[in-house]
Amino acid sequence: MRYIFLSVIFFCSVLFGVQQHIVLVGPPGAGKGTLASFLQERYGYYNIACGDILREHVKNGTEFGNLVKTYISQGDPVPAQIALDALIKPEVESALSMNKPFIVDGFILSVEHRDALLDYFKQQNILDTVYIIQLDASDESIIDRVMSRVVCTTCHKNFTQQDRSCDICGGPLVARDDQKIIVQRLSKYHANIEPVVATLPALCKVIRIDTELPLAQLEQEYQTILLHSGVL
């Protein structure tokens, strides 16, 4: 089914030259970043990775970054309208001015965020060209996948296999993430974000993709989907 859906989107976009913008949703570790990088590298998508942009603002100590820090320290998301004005609007405008399709990853955190984003797309007259891609994976497979990511304690290179030592510097490898933190992030997703994601099909076009594959095969899977659609 997903082949058909994706085929239709990419076929139409090639045929009519219409840019299809994407909003990525799904649990942490489901592969949103992998899909975003793939679309960015392969199809020139402009990637608006909200988490990365927020972290960059915090790191650089911008006015917005300092504001973000106060919310994060209280465990709250940045309020929808503030995040929309400071983060989404300038990025979307810059994508559109370059005539590039964009991906928004990590914005829909609440009903307010959903409404702010969809209202903005409506105002910009682009809601019809926005697809929500919802990535699905079970908690079990996400935890397995995330825990299989290892990092060299010496040179900090990332690996995905459970090798015993780094092939660059020979340093020992350790799990990159703490399992407890992943479990917490997943339960937070199920409690707060999943109910919002469930409301999306009534409001816009949603495509669901099951991403229960090892990380290394995932990109291959997306490529296969695009090959089936005749784009590649």
Ligand SMILES: [Zn+2]
């Ligand atoms: Zn190393």
